[in-house]
Amino acid sequence: MKSNRFLKKGYTTGSCAAAAAKAAVMTVLNDEIVITTQITLPKGESISIDITDTQIDGDSVTCTVKKYSGDDPDITNGILVCATVRKNSGGIKIDGGVGVGRVTRNGLDQPVGNAAINSVPRQMIRNSINEICGDYDGGFDVIISVPNGEEIAKKTFNSRLGIEGGISILGTSGIVEPMSEKALLDTIFLELNTRKSAGDSIAVLVPGNYGEDFAKKTFGIKNTVQCSNYIGDAIDYASDLGFSDILIISHMGKLVKLGSGIMNTHSKYADGRMETLALCAALAGVENFADILDCVTTDEAYEIIRDTKTIDILMKRIDKYLKHRSDVNIGAIMFLNKQGIIGKTADVDGILERI
Template sequence: MEEKKLRSGFTTGTCAACAAKAAAVMLLQRETVECVQVMTPGGTRAEMLLYDTERTERSAVCAVRKDAGDDPDVTDQALIYASVEYIKDSGDPERCYRNNHIFLTGGPGVGIVTKPGLACSVGLHAINPVPRKMIFEEVEAVARSAGCEGRLLVRIWVPEGARLALSTFNPKLGIEGGISVLGTSGIVEPMSEAALRATIQLEFHMKAVAGQREVILTPGNYGENFLKETLNLSLAQGVQCSNFVQDSVKMAADEGLDGLLFVGHVGKLIKVAGGVGNTHSKYGDRRMEIMWDCARVHCEELAISARKRLKDQVLASNTTEEAVIWLEKAGVLKPAMMTAVERMKQYVEDWSGRAVCAEVVTFTNGYGILGMTCGAENMIEAFRIREEANEMQKE
């Protein structure tokens, strides 16, 4: 049976930008608006109908309804509201993001960040960087067109946000009271697991047909950026495996590949150190428990009270980056990460079902390389040499 083509949708960030633009047009251009369009960072034009529009002399409010397409998103069909208002006094509004004369904040149903390590500062509403940029750009464009040079306050809120957030990881991440306004490309491109696995399989097959014996394996964009910026490697010799680590390793082995350089952010790869073959959050989140298990064997010299305190700190960490900080302060980060990458290597090689040699590099954006297996440097250098040879052939 032919698989149904899944329909794409729009992120909460795109919805917020649409609502903010519409409210700005209503207020600054004094126009009646029924629908609004914005261009997403991914190059797709989003057009949305407006709901609950209201305008006074000093403010305007409207909402759009989120359409997540066929993506299983808890915020699908939620109303995302925005208001734009003139700022009366000379003081700056509190708890706001700012871009020139435009201020941005959240309202009910948009969570407030209470723990460090996220893309938004503690004390501010969880409106991520790309949605912030979209909102500022859209409102600024309307203000410029209307000749408005006064200060404006944009507010985003989601009436059902507090309830919806209970079905997300926000409470665990320390984002309280609502959902996050998220998005990078501005669009949600759902893909069935079968289609994604088929794409990964095809990439391995093409690499093998081209004569590659070793392949770089990384979960996603973080790993790809790290390869380029830190290891001076492109993904030309690699495959993105998404969350399907174990499946991808088996695919590589089935194609007859001999070596894998497994590179990724510790927040994703640490799960592999615990034998987790699919790293999607729907299969559970044991990151901190696995981090502690890798560190525990190196804490014997610590006093019992210090060891217990470190365990509590790691297990209570909001992000793996925070756990890394505690391990470093205790002086056990390096050995803990060596244990982690060796365990990752062992699982990857076991999953292959044949004599595939795996080397592992894991990192965080703040610390850079946290751990790498003993043979990783040689494998990295081999990839560099092949990449340079390929570039010379092109010239």
């Protein structure tokens, strides 16, 4: 809620790409222009997305979706996401065209050289196409493009991350949640209050979907509260509400910032990931600690420090800042998607025993 009205959700560039691709395939197979198409999101919900334009050029069809970001202040709101589709002898082959970036550095979701179309959107595109193939036993070439994507990318961090030539096609849930700061903070407080009222004594905080999924799969914890970038505020709320313990479960990319006392992890406020890791590596005696400053992602940086005492030093720093923030018993678990748990603060094992 904001100003006594509900904020509207939108849909991700990944959802736009999946809807455009599905509509194009429907036109290729049925020779009918599609006005609206329905896609299934990663968690099973279905949404309908309008197709703003369809172009037929010989044996290929291009469908276009105009991205809608709801009430989220998203730089990609209103952009056109296009999918050009043609039949092939077998398999769904996905690539990027004009305005979709290319990966130029290791450590990102896609290998070097691939179009910056992340794994979840790629699977959404495949699933959406497979839903309608029927008796057709061939495949499709799918090219995703964004006409003004290269210009939009100049206003993002893509070039710093190692993505050149356009935007990324993103989304883990398919939905863009409205990110009004006050609305999001109110939601975090409300969810924590609901969990406390339901009898939970331990607040389990996760920044987003990665942390939520990791908590479920690794520890069987279902009652997590997503705190986005507002880790410090969520700690304050949980402390004020009287939780006996607070446990934070987070990917390294977010949690490492706490090692420098950064409690709002949004990049517009502060980054410091590589600087924090480089400091801890230097304290651990890593000779090439300065190489960390040139890394794009924490996954990449981890390869430099994985067999050293760097993470131990980092977790002690995180523990210090967490305990400075709250008098409640508090701990943090840090993980990477491939390696699993790579670090824990001192009180984590005791908290896990009580969950």
